[in-house]
Amino acid sequence: MLIKRPPSYHKLFFFRGMLLGMTVTLKHFILNLLRIRKIPTIQYPEKKRERSARFKGKHILTKKLDGSIRCTSCLLCQTACPARCIKITPSEHPDPKVEKFPISFQIDLLRCVMCGYCEEACPVDAIRMGQEYEWADYSESSFIMDKEYLSNRPALQGGVISKVNS
Known part of the structure; x- marks a missing residue:
């Protein structure tokens, strides 16, 4: 025996x-x-x-007027980074007037979230966010940028000199 059911309105609402x-x-x-x-x-x-002036692209390590890297290895940018993509190895500087300098400075761009906290945390204006956004490459190792590349890559045309506290 077939029982006739009343029409279901939820099917009508779905359609x-x-x-x-x-x-x-x-x-x-x-x-x-x-x-x-x-x-x-x-x-x-x-x-x-x-792009706007506030765009955050590839990082830049700035230089002093004499051409040396401005970074003092204070590790504030490494500490402020939420993605933990910055690795700095500090060492004593041969010049007694300078306290420390980075032996190695690496940024893993595949881990970086481009937040700019490293730029804000740096007390000596050593790291900046650039305007580059074309990063296509084939290997993961090419996205780990060292201090030579960050301060002297071809797009920078000789580097960026910071005039803050020169």
Whole structure:
């Protein structure tokens, strides 16, 4: 014996919601087809997108006026980094006027979250966030940047000299 059940309204609400969603999608699809010239497309390799001055890209180690690295190995940037991507090995400087300097300074860009805390924590303006954003490469080891690369890479054209407390 078959029992006739009353119509379930939750199925009707499901189909109504699905139809409304498809209507919105179809409306946007048709509108974009009609005004195709107004869609903002950037032809990327030939034309680069403008970035704001606050953009945080690859790190830069600044230099003093004499060309040496400004970093004093205070380890504040390493401590402030939430991703723990900065590794500094401090050592005594041969010059008695200078307390410490970094033997090695490495940043693992694959771990970095580009927050800029290292830049804010540095008391001597030794580390900055640059404007570079093209980082494509094939090996993981190429994303570990050492102090020579961070201060003298080709994009910097000879390095960035910081004039703070020179």
